[in-house]
Amino acid sequence: SAAVEVEVSMGQPSRWRGTEEDEELExxxxxxxxxxxxxxxxxxxxxxxxxxxxxxxxxxxxxxxxxxxxxxxxxxxxxxxxxxxxxxxxxxxxxxxVWLDCQNFAAADLEKMKRGLRVAFSRAVECQP
Structure with a gap:
C-alpha cells in the first residue's frame, strides 16, 4: 500500500495523494x-x-x-x-x-509582549455583547 501525502493549507483546497485518484477537499x-x-x-x-x-x-x-x-x-x-x-x-x-498568535508573543521581549496582549484583550473587550 502506498503512503498518502497530504498537503494542507488553511482555507484553500487540500490535495490528498495516495493509491486513489487525487482528491480535493476543502x-x-x-x-x-x-x-x-x-x-x-x-x-x-x-x-x-x-x-x-x-x-x-x-x-x-x-x-x-x-x-x-x-x-x-x-x-x-x-x-x-x-x-x-x-x-x-x-x-x-x-x-x-480576536486572533491571538501566542508564538509571536513568546518570541517578543517582555514589554512588546505586554503591549501586544493589552491590545488583543482590549479588542476582545470591544467585541463583547
Whole structure:
C-alpha cells in the first residue's frame, strides 16, 4: 500500500495523494471539523445571543460571552476557530473573533509582549455583547 501525502493549507483546497485518484477537499469542510462545529455551535450561539447577555446584565452578573480554546499542539484548535468563525459569519448570529498568535508573543521581549496582549484583550473587550 502506498503512503498518502497530504498537503494542507488553511482555507484553500487540500490535495490528498495516495493509491486513489487525487482528491480535493476543502479543509474547513472535513467531516471531523463539521462534527466539532455542530457540537460547539449551540453553546456558542447562546453566548452570542444579545437577549441572553441582557438578562445577565439586568441581574448585575457579568456575562461570560467569551470562549477560550485551548489544547495540545496539533489538536485542531485553529482549524476549529476558523471553521466556527466561518459558520457564524454565514448564520444569523453575528460573531467577532480576536486572533491571538501566542508564538509571536513568546518570541517578543517582555514589554512588546505586554503591549501586544493589552491590545488583543482590549479588542476582545470591544467585541463583547
Amino acid at each position: 479543509v474547513l469542510d472535513t467531516p471531523w471539523l463539521l462534527e466539532a462545529v455542530g457540537a460547539c455551535s449551540p453553546t456558542l450561539r447562546v453566548c452570542l445571543d444579545d437577549r441572553v447577555a441582557s438578562k445577565f446584565l439586568d441581574a448585575g452578573v457579568p456575562f461570560p460571552g467569551g470562549v477560550l480554546v485551548h489544547g495540545p499542539a496539533g489538536g485542531g484548535k485553529t482549524a476549529l476557530c476558523h471553521s466556527m468563525s466561518r459558520h457564524f459569519s454565514l448564520s444569523q448570529t453575528p460573531a467577532k473573533t
